[in-house]
Amino acid sequence: MITRLLVCAALLWALGAEMAASATGESAQGFEDKFRQLDEIWPTGNNYRTAGGEPGHAYWQQKVDYRIQASLDETRRRLTATETIRYKNNSPDTLRFLWLQLDQNRFKKTSVAERSLVFPGGAGSLETPAKVSLTDLRRQQYLADADLGYDMLEVKGARGKALDFVVVGTLMRVDLKAPLKPGESREFQIDFAFNIVEENAVWARSGFEHFPDDARTGGNDIFLLAQWFPRLAAYTDYEGWTAKEFLGRGEFTLEFGDYDVELTVPADHIVSSTGTLLNPDDVLTDVQRQRLKAARTAKRPVFIVTEEEALENEREGSKDVKTWHFAAKNVRDFAWASSRKFMWDAKGYEQEDPAQPFVMAMSFYPKEGGELWKKYSTEAILHTLEVYSRFSFAYPYPVAQSVNGPVGGMEYPMITFNGPRTVLRDDGSRTYSLSEKMFLLGVVFHEIGHIYFPMTVNSDERQWTWMDEGINSFLDRVAKREWDPEMPWGAEPRDITDYMKSENQVPIMTQSDSVLQFGPNAYAKPAAALEILRETIMGRQLFDFAFREYARRWKFKRPTPADFFRTMEEASGVDLDWFWRGWFYGTDHVDISLDSVVKLRMDTKNPDIDFARREGELKAEPGSRFTAQNSVEGRTTWVQRNPDVRDFYDTNSQFTVTNKERNAYDDYLAGLEDWEREALERAVREDRNYYIFEFSNKGGLVMPILLTLTFTDGSTEEVRLPAETWRYSPHRVRKILVFDKERELTDVVVDKGLETADVDMSNNFYPRRILPSRIEAYKAKQGNNPARRDVMQDIKEDRNAAPDGQGGS
Numbered sequence: 082m083i084t085r086l087l088v089c090a091a092l093l094w095a096l097g098a099e100m101a102a103s104a105t106g107e108s109a110q111g112f113e114d115k116f117r118q119l120d121e122i123w124p125t126g127n128n129y130r131t132a133g134g135e136p137g138h139a140y141w142q143q144k145v146d147y148r149i150q151a152s153l154d155e156t157r158r159r160l161t162a163t164e165t166i167r168y169k170n171n172s173p174d175t176l177r178f179l180w181l182q183l184d185q186n187r188f189k190k191t192s193v194a195e196r197s198l199v200f201p202g203g204a205g206s207l208e209t210p211a212k213v214s215l216t217d218l219r220r221q222q223y224l225a226d227a228d229l230g231y232d233m234l235e236v237k238g239a240r241g242k243a244l245d246f247v248v249v250g251t252l253m254r255v256d257l258k259a260p261l262k263p264g265e266s267r268e269f270q271i272d273f274a275f276n277i278v279e280e281n282a283v284w285a286r287s288g289f290e291h292f293p294d295d296a297r298t299g300g301n302d303i304f305l306l307a308q309w310f311p312r313l314a315a316y317t318d319y320e321g322w323t324a325k326e327f328l329g330r331g332e333f334t335l336e337f338g339d340y341d342v343e344l345t346v347p348a349d350h351i352v353s354s355t356g357t358l359l360n361p362d363d364v365l366t367d368v369q370r371q372r373l374k375a376a377r378t379a380k381r382p383v384f385i386v387t388e389e390e391a392l393e394n395e396r397e398g399s400k401d402v403k404t405w406h407f408a409a410k411n412v413r414d415f416a417w418a419s420s421r422k423f424m425w426d427a428k429g430y431e432q433e434d435p436a437q438p439f440v441m442a443m444s445f446y447p448k449e450g451g452e453l454w455k456k457y458s459t460e461a462i463l464h465t466l467e468v469y470s471r472f473s474f475a476y477p478y479p480v481a482q483s484v485n486g487p488v489g490g491m492e493y494p495m496i497t498f499n500g501p502r503t504v505l506r507d508d509g510s511r512t513y514s515l516s517e518k519m520f521l522l523g524v525v526f527h528e529i530g531h532i533y534f535p536m537t538v539n540s541d542e543r544q545w546t547w548m549d550e551g552i553n554s555f556l557d558r559v560a561k562r563e564w565d566p567e568m569p570w571g572a573e574p575r576d577i578t579d580y581m582k583s584e585n586q587v588p589i590m591t592q593s594d595s596v597l598q599f600g601p602n603a604y605a606k607p608a609a610a611l612e613i614l615r616e617t618i619m620g621r622q623l624f625d626f627a628f629r630e631y632a633r634r635w636k637f638k639r640p641t642p643a644d645f646f647r648t649m650e651e652a653s654g655v656d657l658d659w660f661w662r663g664w665f666y667g668t669d670h671v672d673i674s675l676d677s678v679v680k681l682r683m684d685t686k687n688p689d690i691d692f693a694r695r696e697g698e699l700k701a702e703p704g705s706r707f708t709a710q711n712s713v714e715g716r717t718t719w720v721q722r723n724p725d726v727r728d729f730y731d732t733n734s735q736f737t738v739t740n741k742e743r744n745a746y747d748d749y750l751a752g753l754e755d756w757e758r759e760a761l762e763r764a765v766r767e768d769r770n771y772y773i774f775e776f777s778n779k780g781g782l783v784m785p786i787l788l789t790l791t792f793t794d795g796s797t798e799e800v801r802l803p804a805e806t807w808r809y810s811p812h813r814v815r816k817i818l819v820f821d822k823e824r825e826l827t828d829v830v831v832d833k834g835l836e837t838a839d840v841d842m843s844n845n846f847y848p849r850r851i852l853p854s855r856i857e858a859y860k861a862k863q864g865n866n867p868a869r870r871d872v873m874q875d876i877k878e879d880r881n882a883a884p885d886g887q888g889g890s
């Protein structure tokens with residue numbers, strides 16, 4: 082469409098400015114300030130946390146040290162232990178009791194987690210027949226049969242006297258004999274024991290996995306031990322005691338401290354653990370120690386325990402025990418794994434960090450891991466360290482480990498549990514799919530990455546899942562594409578659009594246990610948001626500097642969301658409140674529609690020129706269908722039949738220019754200031770193309786408008802309008818862009834590169850396009866109505882022989 086552009090002599094707007102009409106359309110929906118500052122709802126800066134997102138000069142956090150002696154009873158699948166806890170009160174408050182987390186109690190039949198489980202399917206009508214998965218049945222039966230949770234708890238003070246305590250679900254309150262004043266420490270002891278859960282029967286983040294088909298009589302187990310000891314809950318400046326029941330999803334809020342742990346296990350077990358092994362001479366052979374030394378400088382991982390040695394261990398078993406002694410400094414948790422099935426490989430990693438110049442990357446896995454683990458697990462660890470250190474800080478610990486077991490993916494300081502495996506085929510070989518390869522690489526990137534976030538940048542997982550899962554997912558997507566960008570990772574903002582437009586969702590800032598669609602909400606959406614922030618809104622230089630500053634500020638400290646948001650703004654100099662509000666505090670989605678593009682030509686004000694243009698535009702429009710049909714039928718008009726009747730208007734039209742218009746034009750020019758006349762004359766002389774673009778924000782989430790413009794000469798141009806374009810009118814805006822006379826638009830696309838997670842591309846084109854998709858034929862399935870069976874025929878069928886070990890009738 083081409084229309085006219087009038088120039089008001091009193092006001093010639095600056096080229097490229099938005100038209101005054103940009104605010105039209107708001108009256109129907111009402112004005113909504115998408116750019117309102119979030120300082121209204123964020124905590125006021127104080128001595129503990131500044132208004133710029135940095136730890137304040139009076140910042141504090143508690144310190145908790147543990148000495149633990151634990152014994153694994155493989156036959157009974159039971160753990161018995163004693164821990165001595167030293168609690169340092171660095172807060173300005175006097176404490177009269179301490180809260181500890183008893184996560185194993187989650188599996189008790191009486192726990193809030195178990196009693197609050199609901200039947201799947203939501204609140205709609207119940208289908209007939211109702212359905213329950215075999216996985217759920219197995220879980221129900223296992224929990225009904227097993228005796229789980231702590232079945233022994235004894236708490237004693239430093240002098241051996243019993244301390245009063247109260248167990249409240251997955252929490253325990255220990256009442257102190259005397260108040261614990263600021264700066265003071267208190268030591269106490271807890272004896273505890275519990276039966277280890279079978280992880281495959283109960284999604285537990287830890288537990289044992291049984292391998293009945295191993296050569297050893299009775300088979301073998303892999304034990305993954307996490308959330309295994311009573312741990313202090315965090316006491317914080319923003320919440321006090323973080324004493325919230327563990328329901329299984331919201332993870333952990335913990336304090337840093339030093340650990341000294343002795344683990345007694347069967348003598349033929351290999352142990353992987355948080356910390357540094359203090360007694361290698363007692364638990365490793367000379368050959369194993371030599372291999373570990375060689376691994377420090379090897380180009381590829383070196384086997385400390387080979388596959389052949391692990392298979393030999395599987396066959397035998399041992400009645401003897403060994404004690405593995407580990408120590409860990411400044412960690413927030415402690416986990417370990419133990420099995421005779423483990424192969425063990427290692428490779429050293431040097432980094433430019435005087436505090437931790439060397440890291441040993443190690444993997445522990447059974448034969449079921451196969452070539453997949455041999456080739457990629459340890460190498461994936463090292464790749465993660467390289468990527469994450471570039472975005473944050475040097476890896477802070479002496480070891481980084483990946484352990485295969487029944488847990489799909491879980492992280493702890495210096496150790497991760499990762500689940501992918503190969504499949505044993507009939508010919509004895511082991512194979513894996515591309516999906517399984519991607520699973521292994523992705524889960525190692527992700528879980529090792531968690532050692533940075535939240536194991537070092539110690540965010541409150543129970544309260545704000547996205548602060549570790551979302552930030553970590555953003556970084557693991559970097560690691561994935563820097564490993565092999567040709568793999569179908571599904572790591573682009575475009576891959577989150579189905580979730581973004583769904584109705585069954587809550588804001589990212591929702592507390593962990595109340596999140597709907599947990600994976601997209603806590604992982605994918607915040608990861609996509611941060612990628613958009615880096616690649617599209619801030620740019621890599623500003624984003625990377627600000628993100629590193631956040632990591633530096635909060636290394637070994639406990640940030641809140643406001644600390645992250647404020648640091649990103651303060652370190653970059655970019656106001657992002659609109660972005661946090663839309664992406665993290667709301668459920669709007671991105672859907673920017675390009676509704677129209679109008680081409681304008683500047684009126685010269687000279688009637689001899691402008692009237693001729695308008696007459697030409699009218700003649701260029703399609704003629705009347707009525708007149709055309711009459712002509713086809715041979716009908717003549719009255720004027721044609723009566724040529725003797727004529728008047729002035731038969732030779733003049735509405736476009737005939739008179740001296741009245743010419744005089745008005747002369748008067749108009751005479752009334753202009755010199756600068757006004759110069760501006761007009763230049764605009765007329767250049768005769769540029771003016772285009773008005775009208776956009777509507779159908780999704781509600783304000784975002785930059787990314788335009789790809791194509792011109793008649795085949796050239797293209799990228800125009801990126803900032804999100805602030807919407808600040809006066811968040812639902813509908815008009816924008817004017819001006820180009821030289823020779824440059825005429827033929828095509829406009831919004832977000833051609835799919836950068837912003839726009840959920841509907843059909844309205845991103847002008848002119849509109851036909852969009853390609855797929856259609857698939859299918860065969861209709863019969864229902865489950867028993868009357869549809871041909872019982873007369875089916876009753877003739879013989880019964881197949883029952884598989885071995887399964888009875889038949």
